[in-house]
Every structure is written in structure tokens, then in C-alpha cells.
Amino acid sequence: MDGFAQLPLGRRRRLAASISCRGVGLHSGASITLTLRPGQPGQGIVFHRTDIDVTIPARHDHVVDTRLCTALGLPDQKEARVGTVEHVMAALAAAGIDDAVVELDGPEVPILDGSAEPFLFLIQCAGTTEQPGTLRAIEVLKTVRVQDAQGGWAELEPGEEPFFDAALSIEFAGTAIGTQRFSLRVTADSFREELANARTFTLAEEVNHLRSLGLAQGGGLHNAVVVDGPLVLNPGGLRRPDEFVRHKLLDVVGDLALAGHPIHGRFTGHRSGHALNNQLLRALFADRSAWRFAGAAIPAAETRVPVAA
Template identity: 45%
Template structure:
């Protein structure tokens, strides 16, 4: 299977969920083996350099996954666009933005899916590299835990646990096996969510400044405040899966294995990746030159332009 990039450049404008700043975002084709790259066009000199994404650059996980480099360059809330890249198998792309945060759009990854559909994707003349899980890797923090296990495909199982009337009315566990189910249909429309009582605390920490009912599900003491209601009956846990897929794709390569989590979040997802990469006994890099042994989960990637 070959590496992928975009067929065309595409731009969009939006607002950062936490910064509240207006953002112009550009997605550009990139050559083979260049990876997922970011560049802040509002900065100058050395700070405007291209940053190639790796899991160890995720150094702020307060309510999002944010790149923070050693010299303080920030690219915030990357998990939704990374989730879209994962679903399309994008290996190489340059993401430019003129603000410190990726725009939130409608709170899901669907607007980024539309951007990728409009831009199209192209195969490159280089083999796609997959990371295959060979041994179980687990991270536990209090009552939260996440783990990788060997699996011939890609499967995500996640459980959330909120004691609240809205959550008690819906399933708080969801599993998706990408050999049989569609990311676009089952996951991409799920929006980020938050509680009214947390808004003041978030804003006192300069978070959530761009949030509103058009880009997040907002919940009060009893119910969802969004007039249109939920897009899925269990939209909350599906959004957590959307986030997890984006967090894991900071690796820049598809994972062959199963991810399972209980009350997972950005910090523990990143900790799992770092623990995995720290032990070469737990994984191997593989390619599939003729696609004959490629797991079924990756046959369903959207077709190239």
C-alpha cells in the first residue's frame, strides 16, 4: 500500500475553540516521507519553521491535544483534524495556520472530512508504513486506563462514565472495527461536549473562549441545551473515540492493533503512545507492497483522486 497526500491545496477559515481567535487554515500536498507537518504563518524567523509532528510534541493536554515545542511554539486542538487525516490515510501534509489553534468548525471532524474530499488525495511512490502492536501495553492513572493489544486490523473500544441524567439515558460504551464499519458514518459527526457549570472555570484559565452551541454540545444539570439535540443517541462516547483516533494518529502512521480505554482522555492517550514507543519489543514497522496481507480495516480507505 502506498503513502498518501492531498491532490490539491485547500483553505478554510474558522474560530479556535479555546483561544477564540479567528484562524485561516491551509492544507498543502507534501512529498513522500515528510509526515504530518505544521507551520504558524503568523510567526516570524525561526518560529515560523515547519514542525514535523511526533507524539513527544504533545505537551499540553488540557481539554485538547496541543503541540508545544521547546521554544514555545503552540499548535492547539489538533485532535479533530488528525482524526480526519487518519480516516483518509493521509501520511504527508503541510498544515499552515495564522493563529495558535486549529479551528473548531462544528466541533466534529466532519468539516475536515469535507475539506479532504474537496482537495482529493493522491498516492505517492513510496510504501505506507504501519505500526503493528506485538505485545499488550497498558497505562493506568487512578480509575482511568487505556491499552493496546495485538489485533489484525484496527479496532477501538471505549467506555465513558458520567453520572448525569443525559448520560444515563444513552450507551456509554461503543466499539468500532474498521474492517466492518465506516468512520465517516459512525464517528465523524460526533461533536465535542461540555457542561455549563464548567464554563466559568474554563474561561478563567483562558480555555473555551470560542465555544458556543454551534460548535459544541452544551449540557446543563438535566439536559442538552442544543435545540437540534444529538446527532447520534450515544454521541458523547463516539466523540471520545474520534478524539482517541486523532490522538493516536500523532504517531503519523496507521496502527495495526486494538485500542481499548476506560474514561480515556488526551493525556493518557499520549502517555500510551509514549510508553509503546519506549519499548521496541512491543511493536514492529511493516509495509504491504502487494496488499495481499493488508488487514481488511485498511482496504476501506477512501479512494484516491
């Protein structure tokens, strides 16, 4: 990827410098400053709320809400929460960032244009550099599958080492979305070229209901694709005919980055969203025979071991 250093396989990576932006929270409507900072060796990705001085690990077992986004929190601390983490997590994972602090002065990651592309731009501007310590990946050893009552499902299975392959299908009958499918071997280049600029989307009929629930307070045609039956309401239309499934696959990359380590394996899903993506990680780590660490051992102080909740 242009602007990202190609480091030796197995070496940790961090940002070379801090970088900031300001934007609105999609659901909270709050104006929030985000700063990406270099992390300490072995720290992993953490979110730090400067307004309440709370740090939350970016891990699957800290997911506290999956309604229309992925939100992280701390047990028994209702105010210790960060929402809409999936797009910045996807960008950090695609750029190979292992250790970083995502600093915020509010309750939610800014939505920016509704995609991961602005976060990739920030990372590229900051640059990346080698970090002490050795990276370990999670190798999927057997198929793990979860499903819901609405017919959605998601699974992880062994794949071709050392890659992460993903395939997803979605189905929104009677709308401009329809049925779409997309598959990809996820690398820094393929993420940038195929997924990064795909925007989040919603149905026009759901907007008023979401706002009555206190959600989508900062949403608009400038940061989301809005579909009204067969119509796309955004004046500029779609960035790609299958932008919808590409964005859902972008979400998969961000949600699965909460494993705390790169995943070597294959993801397949149908109508999978944030809830199923998180359930899939919890199911994987609940079965110790389903995965193992790949790569050289690292000192205990630098090990980020996923914890099943």
C-alpha cells in the same frame, strides 16, 4: 469512501490540491485560516504556523498540553505551539493521508462545528493521490496499558492484521451523558459513517471555570454540545443518542494518529482522554519489544521513526 482514491495497500497518499477554510479557535477564540497542503514524500503530517514561521511535526513526542485538547509544540519555544489538533488529525488518518502540511495563521486549529466532518469534507474536495514511497504501519506485538488516579485506563494489544479496532466506555454520572460504550473497526467508511460528525462536549457547570483559565473562549452551542445535568442545551439536540462516546472515540483516532504511522492493533479504554491517549503512545514506543514496523522497507530519508520522549 466517496471522493477518496482507493490506493494499493502500502502506497503513500497525499492531497491532490490545497484547500482552505476559516473559523474560530475553541479555546483561543481567535479567527484562524487553515490550509491543507500536499506534503512531500516521507514528510508525514506537519503543522506550519505562518504567523511565526514555525513548523511542528505531528508526533506524540511533540505533545506539550492535553488539557481539553491535544496541543503540539517545540522544546524551549513557548510560542511554537498549535492547539486542538485531534479532529483534523483524525480526518487525515481516516482518509489515509500520510504526507500533508496543515498551515495556520494562528495558535489553534479552527473548531468549525466541533466534529471531524468539516475536515473530511475539505479533504474530499481537495482529492487524494498516490505519493512516491512505501508506507509502513506499526504492528502491536504485546499489550501496553496506562492508567490514571481517577480510574481511567487505556491499552493497546495485538489485533487482527492489518486492522485498527477500537472500543471505549465513558461514565458521567448524574448527567445526560451517563455511561456509554462504543466499539468500531476503524476504516475510511466506518469513520465517516459512525464517528466523523460526533461533536465535542462539555458540562455547563464547567464553562465559567474554563473561561477563567483562558480556555473555551470561542466555544458555544454552534460548535460544542453543552450538558446541564440531565439536559442537552443545544436547540437541535444530539446527532446520535451516544454522540458523546463516539466523539471520545474520534479523539482516540486523532490522538493515536500522532504515532506517525497507521497502527495495526486493538485499542481499549475506559474514561480515556487526551492525556491517557498520549501516555499510551509514549509507553508503547518506550518498549521496543511491544511493536514493530509492518510492510516493506523504505529509504532512510522517508522513514518516520517515532521518538519516545
